[in-house]
Amino acid sequence: MKTYKYKFTKLITAFIWIGVALSVVAFGLNTYFVFADGIATAANAFYPILRYVLMYFVSIAAFVILISLVFSSYYSISGTKFKTSFGIIKSSYDIEKIESVVLDRKTKKLSVYFEDKNFVVIVVKEEWYEDFIEELLKANGKIEYTINSKENDIDEEKK
Numbered sequence: 001m002k003t004y005k006y007k008f009t010k011l012i013t014a015f016i017w018i019g020v021a022l023s024v025v026a027f028g029l030n031t032y033f034v035f036a037d038g039i040a041t042a043a044n045a046f047y048p049i050l051r052y053v054l055m056y057f058v059s060i061a062a063f064v065i066l067i068s069l070v071f072s073s074y075y076s077i078s079g080t081k082f083k084t085s086f087g088i089i090k091s092s093y094d095i096e097k098i099e100s101v102v103l104d105r106k107t108k109k110l111s112v113y114f115e116d117k118n119f120v121v122i123v124v125k126e127e128w129y130e131d132f133i134e135e136l137l138k139a140n141g142k143i144e145y146t147i148n149s150k151e152n153d154i155d156e157e158k159k
Contacts, residue, residue: 002135004124006073006086019066026059064088075122077135082112084120093120100144101133112136 008016030052039048069087076083082093093114100113110122110129122132137143 001076001078003074003076004128004132007124016066016069020063023059023062023066026055030055030059075124077139080139095136095139098136098140098143100146101136102146102148103129104148106148
């Protein structure tokens with residue numbers, strides 16, 4: 001199984017790590033307030049308990065989701081399956097249903113088109129594009145591979 005790591009922009013990576021730090025801070029502050037304030041001073045114990053439980057849930061969920069984005073975002077090709085994983089969101093596609101792969105040099109994007117007219121934009125390092133395409137073509141030789149280059153762009157000629 002060949003795996004290609006998802007490539008986040010520097011800004012998105014910074015936001016993810018800031019989110020992880022904020023979730024750790026939220027967990028710590030919530031723990032502090034549980035021990036400092038507790039529920040003894042509340043007239044009704046239900047609301048502080050609900051607030052503390054929800055805050056733990058939100059901080060842990062944010063931490064898990066953001067960490068999974070960093071460590072579990074990839075594309076893989078194994079046997080007859082093309083799999084995408086974006087954190088906890090995972091998808092699997094039959095390689096036999098891939099109709100074409102288009103590499104657009106102008107936008108620097110690689111797109112995989114399926115028979116049902118759906119498509120997936122592949123976001124990996126540009127150096128990996130050729131390896132990725134080669135792996136797909138090994139799995140299904142019927143896939144049409146197209147390169148749209150900057151030089152022969154029809155839209156530019158019309159301007």
